[in-house]
Structures are given as C-alpha cells and as structure tokens.
Amino acid sequence: MTRTHQRGGRRFSRRALLGLATAVAVGRLFAVGPLAVTPAAARPLDDVLAAGSVRVAVYRDFPPYSWKEDGVVKGVDVDIAREVAKTLGVKADIWELTAGETVSDDLRNGVWKGHYLGGGVADFMMRVPYDRTFGVLNPEAVLAAPYHRERFVFLRDPERVDTSVIDDLPDVPLAVEIDSVPDFHLVSAAGGRLRSNVKHYMTMTLALDALWSGEAAAAAGPRTQIEAALAARPQRGFVMTPLTMPPPMRASWDVGIAVNEASRDLAYAVGDALAAMAADGRMAAIFAKYGATWEPIPIDD
C-alpha cells in the first residue's frame, strides 16, 4: 500500500500498473466511481466545437504553471489554455488535476480513462513531456504540440557561493524539491560529497522560500519556476546559470499537450493555435507576465 515510494516508468509504478491492467480489462471492469456514473469521454474536435467549451486539465497547486489564488485558477498553462480556447472559438473549462506518482498516471487520470474515483477526463491536458520514448510507453494518450522547452537551472547567492560548477561547490545548504532530478544530481555529484548539504523540500516554492530566507545558499529546479520566483520576490542579486548533468539525467525537456487517442484532430487544432501564439508573440508574452522566459523548441532538434 501502499505505496509510498517514488518510482517511474509507466509499466512499473504501482499506480501506473493500475492503468495497464485496467486498460486491458476496461471492457469488463466497472471503470466508474462515486462521483460520476460514466466518465465524460474526451471528445474529438467537432464535439468540442459543437459543445462550445473545451475541458483542459492543468496541474493542481503548481505555480507558476497553474495554481489557485483567491479562488481563481491562474498561471502560464492556464493562460495558454484560455488563449487556445479563444482561438478555437470556445470557452475554456479549466480542470485542476491532482498529480499522481508519474506523468503516466496523470495521462490515465487526465485524458484517457479518468481516475477510478470519478471526475471524468479532459479534452486535452497541459504540461505533458513531449518525448518519443515516453510516448511509446503511453500508447493510450497522444502527445502533441510541444509549446516550450523547460530546463533545470542553478540559482545561487553569490555572497555565499562563488561558483556554479557543481563539483566545486562549498559546504553550504542547497535547496531542492525532493526526488527531483536536481535532487538526485546534487546528492550523487562529486562522489556524494554534497549529500549532507542537500536540503529537501516538498515543493519548489518551499525550496525557493529557503533560499530567500537564507536557510539555503543556492537552489536548483526548473527555469520557469525559478524565474517567476525571481520576478515575484525581493531582488537579492542571485545568479542563475544552466544546470548541466551527466546522462541518464537530463537538463532539459520539451513540454506539450496530451489528448485521448480518439481526439487527434483536436490535438492538431490545438497545435495550430499554439504555433500561431508562438509566432505572433502571445506565447512569450504569457511567460513574461509571470516573469519567465519563453524558450522555444529549436526547429532542427
């Protein structure tokens, strides 16, 4: 039961396995919960247009991408989704999805099956890694329309840390989100020398709180989150540099949307809308609104 551990790989996490087994057996099992007798099916484009609204899944409590403040859901992904809906000529119905153990679980709960407790699925989902291998492992969902490149960065207080070379870091507290790639990187870098310096926090926001309070002298995490924090918090002259790390860890990845297998035409339409936003500056403007830099995906990559 439970279940209490991080593990990845869709065939292998306990929750992911739930998805696999039920996918196999979906014709026989009662794939329903107490909140909805029949999960709302993800719909193809025509149905979305006819209904006049599109249901978009965003992560719950995940600033600056998507979070709720004073009862209003906001953030980079929320603004992008609303802009896409506007382009499609429909209303955006933003749905906050609780993150599961891995994104594979989120795809199952968000777009292709729905959680067994009910709540239905979305027509499309934001912030899904656009990765061929990952896509192969998740055949029930279609990964599409990459809209930006995310990367890990290192943020340091130059008065306490005079280098961005990880192996040369002094013995100072380093703040990371628990179980993230930067966590693994820092804990295992330099033969484990930094292990006792790494301070773990439940969220990136808390890790950044620690840096600003002086509890930590540096932090590592996704660029958009760190840039948004730099914009929203008091200026301290912190220095941000890209984080490089040896494979199999990866310092950058691309982010797109996911739809149900049956909704490919919707994915194409959303992709067109996102491409237009990238071309005419609306995409960069949305990131800028939150203090972040929109990094496009290189065409020749």
Add this chain to the structure above:
Amino acid sequence: MKRSITAIGLATSLVALTATAVLAAGPTSDDLMKDAATTGDVLTYGMGPQAQRYSPLDKINRNTIKKITPVWAFSFGGEKQRGQESQPIIHDGVIYVTGSYSRMWAIDARTGQEKWQYDHRLPDGIMPCCDVINRGAGILKDKVYFATLDARLVALNKDTGKVVWNKKIGEYKDGYSATAAPLIVDGKIITGNSGGEFGVIGAVEARDAETGELVWSRPTIEGHMGTLNGKESTMTGTKNASWPGDMWQMGGGATWLGGTYDPETKLAFFGTGNPAPWNSHLRPGDNLYTSSTIAIKVDTGDVAWAYQTTPHDGWDFDGVNEFIPFDLKKDGKVIKAGAKADRNGFFYVIDRTNGKFIQATPFVPKITWAKEIGKDGRPVYNDDNRPGAPQGDQKGKSVFAVPSFLGGKNWMPMAYSPDTDLFYVPSNDWGMEIWNEPITYKKGAAYLGAGFTIKTIFDDHIGALRAMDPKTGKVVWEQKNAAPLWGGVMTTKGGLVFTGTPEGFLKAFDAKTGEEVWKFNTGSGVVGSPVTWEMDGEQYLAIVSGWGGAVPLWGGEVAKLVKDINQGGMLWVFKLPKA
C-alpha cells in the same frame, strides 16, 4: 454478546431491560482484550488483539465441514465493486463490515437484513495508491470506528450509523490515505498512516476513543520527536545515526497496515514501510526504523524496542507485516515470542519483551537478495543482487530479485494455532526485474526513477499457503495456488485452516496435513479475511468476497493469471446447522 449479559444481568432484572439498552452498552476495553477466548463475537481485527486469528470453536471440523451451508449473502451494491479486503466484526448479533470506497454496513447476523449503511463522502482530488480498499472496523462501547481513503478516522454510533466524530489523521492533498483497521487498546484508537509517496514520515498515533483527540504520536523515523498530551515526549532513535544529511526528514517508514497488541507486555507492534528515496545508493546507512517492527508502549507512545528486518532496503521490502505475539514452546521453555513473515521472504521469530532476535528462516523456496539472516539478526546480503546506482553515463544495473517487491507475503494476515503450534502463512513465489529508469516524468518534469516488472518463477503457481513451525523454522506443509494469494487466514480448534483465493474460493484445509477438505465458490476473488463465531448454539463463518487490491493492478505475467476474475462485493455467511 455474553459480555452484555454479564454486565447488566447481575444488577438488573433481565425483564426490565430493553434490547436497545443491551445494544447501547457495547463491548468494553476489557472485552476486546479477551476477544480471542470469547466465541460469541469477533470484536477485534485479528480475532484477538494478538491477531492470531485462532478460534476455540470446534463444531465445524474435519468431519463436519462438508455440511456447512450458506445462510445468506449481502451485496455491497452500486458500481463500487472493487477490492474487498475487509474482516467483519461481530457483536451482539450484528455484523459490522467495511467495503471499498470507505463504506460501512451494520447487518443483522441472523437474517442478513441491513441495519444501516455509512457512505463516507470522499473529496475531489484524493489519490489513494493501491485501490480503494478498507481492511476493517474496530468497536468499543457504543461506537464503531474505521479509517477512510481521505485519511480520516470516523467514529459512528454502532446502533444508528450516525457520525459521532470524524478526525483528520493525514492530509489527503499530500497523498495520505488510510485503509487499515484501527487497533483499540485501553480506550485509545491506535492507527498507522499510509500514502504520500514523497516526503512521508511513518507514524503511529493514539486518539481518545470518546473524543478523537490525539493522545500521543510516535514517528517511525529516527530524529523525529514524539508527542504525548500535546507536548513533545521522546525522540525516535538518534538523529542522523543511520541517515545522511536531512534525508531522515522524509525517510518513509509508513505504517500502513496497522498494528497488533500484546496485553502481557502492554506493547503495540507496528511494522514500517521501506525507506525513501527509493534508490538505496543515495541514503547509505541502515535507515532506521524503516522496514522494521516497532514495539510501542501504549500508555505513553514511547518506543520499547525496534527490530529491522531489511536494513538499508534496496528492493522495496516494506516491513509492515503483522507481528503476532505467541508463546514459543522450545527446549522445555516457554518464550514470550512474536513472529513475522516479512515481505523479504524470511520468517522471523523475535523475543517480544525486548526485540531480541531468535531465528529467521525462509518461508519461500527462493530468496536472492540475502544468503541468510545471520546469528546477529542481520541479513547476509548478496551484494550483486542490489540494483545498481544510476551514476555516470550508464543506467543502473538491472537485477532479478526474489521475492518481488510485492513480497513473499504482502498485507494478508497469517494465523497461528496454539493446538498445532504452527503459523499458516499466505505466501507468494514471484520475482522482479528491477533497474534504474533513465526516462521518467513527474508533474510534467523530467526525473529519475526505478523500473521493475514482476515475473513468475514457477510454472504452476504463485500463491502457496504454508504451515511454518516456529520452533524449527521449517515449512511443514504447503498448498499451492495458481494465482497469488491475497486474503487473510484463520485457523480453529476444529483443526481447520481457512483462506480465500483470487479464483473465488473460500477453502478449508486440515491444519495438520494441509489437505484441502472443503471449498466454496463465492463468485468473485476472495481477498478478505474470514471470521467465525457462535450464535444460537451454531457455529457461523463469514467472509467478504470481491476481487481487487494491488494484484490486478499488475501487468505482465501476473496480470494474465488474474485477468478473467470478475470484481464483486459480497458478504457471505455460512453455518453448520444443528443436526
């Protein structure tokens, strides 16, 4: 039932008493402690606080078992048919049983007539890990108690099903959940915690049964402070003694299966989950007290002793399995012992007064991660069977390890018979390919994880019900089962051992020889735990049927074995009719 009559029979005329007054009394803390010996009821999860799951009833025995017949069956209804891992509670002619999706029923034990149903309202956004199961209720005085998927403890009036109190025991938004049956000792409801894959700290907590107010808490990871009556009490272990850096602050060790209790030593025993993060190379040290059994003093919540079954776990071997107090009769002495069949494949016998190791032997035919448990009680590791570190440009080494992380035994409770001096262990023979996964994502971001896939290791079975002799550490008999066993076991003075199978049967075996003497097809997989009691001079038996839990969540070869099993949700009641 007998207790109600003794309680009131002395002082008052029976005639003057209404049935309601008798009902309202309910069992006392003392009654719960004597549950194993009283045959008219089943007041505790485990059929006694020690959870030996032994009944002194013998009307149903090898000779009569074929004559038992179903009396009635009760459907849990609705679309909510998944995973019924519950054990019924029987009191005063009423069955209290929990079901999937945090529901509870009170049912007339004679007729199957529903008295009330409680449907817990589950909030949006909960993320229970491993199906929507519940393992059972507790009862004390006029209230019944159970834990819910949104990590709350609910007290209901036993006669009306109305909520008396409802307390948060974990934050469901952080992934906490609760499925275990509460342990009730001296007016305290004692629970473990579960869920929360990131940053969870295992804990055991005691609440006042009347009010639900926290009395004490005991974190399971060293360095954390316990509390008693709202104040800090003692620290668990020594901070940083077996953990690097700040990793003790989110070290794992969830106590998701609940606990057992020994009235003699006044200790509660809780097993703890595996450590976090998953990759063992990142947390050198024993990582106390993960994958352990912790003995806790129930009056203060202080740790009396702890015994770690898998130090520095690297295979996801939770140590949550039940620790069953029993008297070990060996070499002419009686030792106050306890036994635990661990996920890691070894059957441990421990001195329950002090946690000293007595012996540990395999209860499964193959174990790859350790050669043996040494005389010091520590495993002798096979170092090349530890999954490799994901360093440099190579992904970590993949290994094939047995048992799988689902364990030589998972949650399903074993039973102990003082007649045969044997433990009856519902075990599983399977292995896992396990490696470090370079490409995984969480919440839209890249991260590292572990990959594994469960595999069978024998052609004819995964499950095996095994009788273990705690004196010799040897398997005395075994009964194989094609699908993995996932239900609890019960044994009786009638010389029988009962357990259910995913194939849908409730089965009875000869306690001495293991011979299968009876089976009944319940219509869906059985992953609950059977109970027996006496009513109106007849011996009854009850089992919940309804396939689900963690096994059907698995892919690969295991999924093939169970893919044709239909879900369900049904309480079956049998009896041996009067001649």
